[in-house]
Amino acid sequence: MEVVLEVTNIGKEVAGRTLFQRVTFSCTRDTILFVQGGNGSGKSTLLKILAGIYEPTDGDVRWNTNKIGYVPEHFPEGLRFKVKEYLLLTASFHTSAKESELLLAKYMDLFGLSSFQNTPLANCSKGTKQKVGIIQALLMQPDLLLLDEPLTGLDQGAQKAFVSLLHELRGQIPIIFTAHEEGPITQVATETLQIETGKMSIYQPHRQRKPQRLIRVKFQEEQDLAFVPSDRIHFDGKTAVITVEEDKSDNLLRKLLGADCSILEVKVKS
Amino acid sequence: MFHIGSEGEIMIRSSFIQYQMKSYLRSLTFIPPVTLFGAWVIIFYTYSGVPIMSSYVITSVSMYLVMTWVAMNVFSLEDETEKNLLIVQLNGKRAYLIGKWAVCFLVTAVLGAFALVYPLVFSIFKEPIQPVQLMAAIYGHIICGFFGVLVGSFFSTLKIESKRFAWLSAMFVIVISLAAEGIVEKASFFKWLLLPFPPIYQVILHFTDGTPYVVGNGFWLDTLWVMVYVVAGFFLTKKLFLKRE
Structure with a gap:
C-alpha cells in the first residue's frame, strides 16, 4: 500500500534540550497512530513537525500529500470571525464554496453547532472552539489528519460523534493523534508510537490488560x-x-x- | 512534497487575502496609521497653488513611514496558534507570507491613490500636471510604500527580543535611510556602510520642480538600483521568514 507519510530518524532540540530523537515510522491510508508520551516529551512538537510548521533538528520527513488537516491542542484565541464565516473562509483556501457548504452543514449538525453558526468565536466556550478546530480540519478533506489532544473540552456526545467519525475515516486517510491517557479515542488506534523510544508498534488496547x-x-x-x-x-x-x-x-x-x-x-x- | 496547482495557488491567495483583510479591519489597528496619513494629506494641501513634485515627495516619504507601521501591524495580527494553523491550512509558510504582503500592497495602493488623486481632484497644484510627472509620482509613492512594507515585514520576521525593539530598529532604519545623503556629505566613508539601508534618496532625488519636468540623467541608473534593492530585499525577507518561522 502507498506510503502517505514517511518519518526517518527525526529528532528535535529546543533551547539546547532534546525533546525526542531517532523517531522513525511510516503511515499508509490504513494507519491510525496513537502517539504516547509523558508531559513535555514532545508529542505536540512532533505533530507540528508532521504538519510542516516546525523543521526537525535531525532526520527527514517525506509527505505524499496535497492537504493536511491539523487540530491544535488549543484553538486560537481572539479570532475576529463568526463560527460559520471562519469555517467557510478557511475551507475556501482549498475547496469550492458550494462543496464546503454541504460538508459544513453535515459537521455542524454532527457536533451540535448549528445554533452557534452566527456566534463570534471570541464568545464561544472552550468546547465549542475545539469543535470548530476539528471541523476546520475535516472541511479541508485532508490526505492526512493530525489531532493534538482532540477530545479536550468536548462533551460526551461530541466525543462519541467524533470517535465514530474516526471509525468512518478508517482506511481512507492516515490519522495521527496524541492523548494524555487511554480513552474512547485510543480504541480507534491501529498502532502506537512511544515517543521516548521512537518506535512504532501494534496497539494493545487497555481493556485487554489483566484485571x-x-x-x-x-x-x-x-x-x-x-x-x-x-x-x-x-x-x-x-x-x-x-x-x-x-x-x-x-x-x-x-x-x-x-x-x-x-x-x-x-x-x-x- | 506539497503539490499545489496554479489554480489552487490563486484560490488560496484570494481567499486568504479576504481572511487577512477582514481580520485587519476588525482589529481596528489600521485606524491610527490610516487616519494619520489621511489627515496629514488633507492638512498638507490646505493651501492651493503649491508645486507638484516637491509636494508629492512629501507624501511619498509619508508613505514610507505609514507603510512600515501598517506592515508591522499586519505581521502581528495573529497569535502563534492562529499563525501555525494558517500555515497548515495554506499548505506552507510561503503562501502565508505572500498573503501578508498582498494585504500590505493593497493598503499601499489605496493610500497611494488617495495621496496622488486628492490634490488633482481639488486642483491644488499651481499648474496642470504633465503625464511624465504623474508617472514619476506614481513610481515614487509605490516604491516608498514598498520600502515601508519591506522594513516592517523584515523587522517583524527578525523577531528581535521584544516588539518594542522591533519598532525601535525599524525607526532607526527609517531615520538613517532618510538622512543618508546628509551623512555621506559629512563623511563619505559611510557611503558603503549605508548600502543595506533602503535607497529612498535615489527615489526622491528626482522629484524636482523644473518646468518642463524632465527625467534626469541618473534616473534610470538609480531606478535600476532601487529595483535590485526591492527584489533582493523581499527575497532576503522571504528566506529569513522561511528559516525563522
Whole structure:
C-alpha cells in the first residue's frame, strides 16, 4: 500500500534540550497512530513537525500529500470571525464554496453547532472552539489528519460523534493523534508510537490488560514494603494501598504476611 | 512534497487575502496609521497653488513611514496558534507570507491613490500636471510604500527580543535611510556602510520642480538600483521568514 507519510530518524532540540530523537515510522491510508508520551516529551512538537510548521533538528520527513488537516491542542484565541464565516473562509483556501457548504452543514449538525453558526468565536466556550478546530480540519478533506489532544473540552456526545467519525475515516486517510491517557479515542488506534523510544508498534488496547486488585495493608515500617514497585503503592499513614494484577495477588499476599503486615482489605479494582 | 496547482495557488491567495483583510479591519489597528496619513494629506494641501513634485515627495516619504507601521501591524495580527494553523491550512509558510504582503500592497495602493488623486481632484497644484510627472509620482509613492512594507515585514520576521525593539530598529532604519545623503556629505566613508539601508534618496532625488519636468540623467541608473534593492530585499525577507518561522 502507498506510503502517505514517511518519518526517518527525526529528532528535535529546543533551547539546547532534546525533546525526542531517532523517531522513525511510516503511515499508509490504513494507519491510525496513537502517539504516547509523558508531559513535555514532545508529542505536540512532533505533530507540528508532521504538519510542516516546525523543521526537525535531525532526520527527514517525506509527505505524499496535497492537504493536511491539523487540530491544535488549543484553538486560537481572539479570532475576529463568526463560527460559520471562519469555517467557510478557511475551507475556501482549498475547496469550492458550494462543496464546503454541504460538508459544513453535515459537521455542524454532527457536533451540535448549528445554533452557534452566527456566534463570534471570541464568545464561544472552550468546547465549542475545539469543535470548530476539528471541523476546520475535516472541511479541508485532508490526505492526512493530525489531532493534538482532540477530545479536550468536548462533551460526551461530541466525543462519541467524533470517535465514530474516526471509525468512518478508517482506511481512507492516515490519522495521527496524541492523548494524555487511554480513552474512547485510543480504541480507534491501529498502532502506537512511544515517543521516548521512537518506535512504532501494534496497539494493545487497555481493556485487554489483566484485571487488577487493590490490597489495603497495615505495616510496621515503610521499608518492610520496599519490594513493592513505587508506582503500585500509595501510603496513607500506617496503611498502604497496593495495586496488583489479579493472578499475582496471592503471591503478593503471602509476601505481605511474611513481612509482618496485616491485610485490611482486598477488592477488585473497578 | 506539497503539490499545489496554479489554480489552487490563486484560490488560496484570494481567499486568504479576504481572511487577512477582514481580520485587519476588525482589529481596528489600521485606524491610527490610516487616519494619520489621511489627515496629514488633507492638512498638507490646505493651501492651493503649491508645486507638484516637491509636494508629492512629501507624501511619498509619508508613505514610507505609514507603510512600515501598517506592515508591522499586519505581521502581528495573529497569535502563534492562529499563525501555525494558517500555515497548515495554506499548505506552507510561503503562501502565508505572500498573503501578508498582498494585504500590505493593497493598503499601499489605496493610500497611494488617495495621496496622488486628492490634490488633482481639488486642483491644488499651481499648474496642470504633465503625464511624465504623474508617472514619476506614481513610481515614487509605490516604491516608498514598498520600502515601508519591506522594513516592517523584515523587522517583524527578525523577531528581535521584544516588539518594542522591533519598532525601535525599524525607526532607526527609517531615520538613517532618510538622512543618508546628509551623512555621506559629512563623511563619505559611510557611503558603503549605508548600502543595506533602503535607497529612498535615489527615489526622491528626482522629484524636482523644473518646468518642463524632465527625467534626469541618473534616473534610470538609480531606478535600476532601487529595483535590485526591492527584489533582493523581499527575497532576503522571504528566506529569513522561511528559516525563522
